[in-house]
Amino acid sequence: MGIMTTPAGRPRSRGEGTPTTLSKREVRQLYRQRRRELAGALEASGDREAAGRRIAEQVLALLPESPAGGALRVAAYESTPDEPPTGPLITALVDAGHEVIVPITLEDLSLEWRVATPGTVGDESTTTRAPLPADARTLGADALGSCDLIITPGLTVDPHGVRLGQGGGCYDRALVHRDPTTPAITLLHEGEQSIDPLPRAAHDQLVDGYLTTSGRLVRVDRVDRVEGADSADSAASADTATRSPRAKG
Secondary structure, eight states: OOEEEOTTSSBOOTTOSOOEEEOHHHHHHHHHHHHHHHHHHHHHHTOHHHHHHHHHHHHHHHOOOOTTSOOOEEEOOOOOTTSOOOHHHHHHHHHTTOEEEEEEEOTTSOEEEEEOOTTOOOOHHHHSOOOOOTTOOOOOTTGGGGOSEEEEOOSEEOTTSBEEOSSSOHHHHHHTTSOTTSOEEEEEOTTOOOSSOOOOOTTOOBOSEEEETTSOEEEOOOOOOOOOOOHHHHHHHHHHHHHOSOOOO
């Protein structure tokens, strides 16, 4: 199954043009381009800092109540410049007394987890695949199993909770460890959400909703629909794993 796009080659907006069916690999390329455009527009508008605050406010409001009234554990990530900003979110969560864990992408594309430092942003030390330092204090690949809320990166999310990542499969493997009752929310720029169903392979993990840079939280109607990934997408994943310095899948 492909995704529907406008003849101009952008992810289709409601009511636009005659749709064309594309492969998952082509869809990912379109959403990468869409991200570059939206990230550039956000930066040019001077609204990036405010977007970070809006994200932080919504996530704080989304937190479940702790049965004992204590700290919660939240999984987030350290954003790079083209992603929705997470620095204010991490700072706000830590300031509120919660523990925040963030991923380190390893050479085999699995994710290890460590406790976050307020105000940090993504750079090569946290996003490039590399061996862990011998003295690194990590929490294990299954750390998502102990989280009360999970915030993930992604290029887009469809109405049924299918999330399109960068193609490395890192988060699909990590999300296997989460408690089924723990919400997983993907951060998107406003305008990145897909109105059309995305292709989904057997290993693709569903999320429960998305939160945009405008502060809009959308819960999705999760549908456990699996379709085989096409050969082009399988090749794209292998290619991404080989070349990409940013393998957050």
